[in-house]
Amino acid sequence: MTASLRRAAGSLLVVGLADKELSATERAWLKLIRPAGIILFKRNIADAKQTRALLSVATSYCATHNARFVDVEGGVVNRLSDALAPIPSAQAVARAAQRTGRIALAREHGELIARAVAAFGFNTSLAPVVDLALDDSAEVLGTRCAASTPAGVVAYARGFLAGMAAHGVAGCGKHFPGLGGGTCDSHLETPEIRRAWPQLWSEDLEPYRALSSEMPIVMVNHAAYPLTAGKKRPASVSKFWIQAVLRKRIGYKGIILSDDLEMGGVMKFMPIEEAAIEAIRAGSDLVEICHHAEPILRVYEALIAEGERSAAFRKVLLERARACERKRMKVFAAAMPSALSTAKFEALHARILRFGERVAKAAL
Numbered sequence: 001m002t003a004s005l006r007r008a009a010g011s012l013l014v015v016g017l018a019d020k021e022l023s024a025t026e027r028a029w030l031k032l033i034r035p036a037g038i039i040l041f042k043r044n045i046a047d048a049k050q051t052r053a054l055l056s057v058a059t060s061y062c063a064t065h066n067a068r069f070v071d072v073e074g075g076v077v078n079r080l081s082d083a084l085a086p087i088p089s090a091q092a093v094a095r096a097a098q099r100t101g102r103i104a105l106a107r108e109h110g111e112l113i114a115r116a117v118a119a120f121g122f123n124t125s126l127a128p129v130v131d132l133a134l135d136d137s138a139e140v141l142g143t144r145c146a147a148s149t150p151a152g153v154v155a156y157a158r159g160f161l162a163g164m165a166a167h168g169v170a171g172c173g174k175h176f177p178g179l180g181g182g183t184c185d186s187h188l189e190t191p192e193i194r195r196a197w198p199q200l201w202s203e204d205l206e207p208y209r210a211l212s213s214e215m216p217i218v219m220v221n222h223a224a225y226p227l228t229a230g231k232k233r234p235a236s237v238s239k240f241w242i243q244a245v246l247r248k249r250i251g252y253k254g255i256i257l258s259d260d261l262e263m264g265g266v267m268k269f270m271p272i273e274e275a276a277i278e279a280i281r282a283g284s285d286l287v288e289i290c291h292h293a294e295p296i297l298r299v300y301e302a303l304i305a306e307g308e309r310s311a312a313f314r315k316v317l318l319e320r321a322r323a324c325e326r327k328r329m330k331v332f333a334a335a336m337p338s339a340l341s342t343a344k345f346e347a348l349h350a351r352i353l354r355f356g357e358r359v360a361k362a363a364l
Helices: 002-010 024-033 048-059 090-100 104-119 135-144 150-166 197-204 206-210 239-249 272-282 293-309 311-331 342-363
Strands: 013-016 037-040 067-070 072-074 172-176 217-220 255-258 287-289
Touching: 002 024, 002 293, 002 311, 013 024, 013 293, 024 293, 037 048, 072 090, 072 104, 090 104, 090 135, 090 150, 090 342, 104 150, 104 342, 150 197, 150 206, 172 206, 197 206, 217 239, 239 255, 239 272, 255 287, 255 311, 272 287, 272 293, 272 311, 287 293, 293 311
Parallel strands: 013 037, 013 287, 037 067, 172 217, 217 255
Antiparallel strands: none
């Protein structure tokens, strides 16, 4: 039973690495944990060859059908900007599409990001952001949000996701149930978003309702919604938000991913070990721990210990691991694509720059 619990616990974790090469210590704990996937950041990325090599080695220690995550939304969130090229933000692309009438720009945005991340060996970009671009969150989210209306967000995200899918890269809608009404950064604090249920359902949740079957992955945020049945509990550890709303009321059947559990939005609410247990108990398929080895190992051991202590949690953990494996087999079925030749990589770089110029021109 302990061996089964260990496999299950590891297979629900997505983990970050320290540098551009694996250390001996990282190889040891990756081999122990066998996580569901790897997420890389700028600290891990020098160029396509190095990144592909790092992913290849790291995922050799992971569970089968593993995730290879990176954040490339365009604009300020683009882990490949130094290694490849800047890419316009979602807001810039959506506005360019509206001004020019070229709705295909959103799809092209998704296609270029998919081709970029695939060139570096990733199978998922944690995009698009489907939060509403509201005044409350303007200083926090900036240009990451496509539009202020649900219709505008859905139009952009639908095209973007289609472009990603056309190149075999999974997209991830975020940050459920919506950060548009937030005034503080969930990396640092637990935002309390004081939007009532009818407003959330008709506005913030509309992208998830409209695109439920088109989002392979949904990321859940660490904000609290005190005017709803979720009260002051962060959504990432809330059965109300994950099970009652996302799974049952919206009917979402894909992979549910917690935002990084090292973020202050949840760590100031409860210890990271408890947060991981509660996220899985609430219905998450995968939890991210993005930066440090120590909390990764603490969470891994805490999941096992809770499974040994509680028969109810043991059942949840084993069932979630089996279900998540089935979903990963579907979403992450393809092997890492072949590396681009120098000429093709340079052509991709040039095409991204031309796309950026067209988007910028439309803003004038």
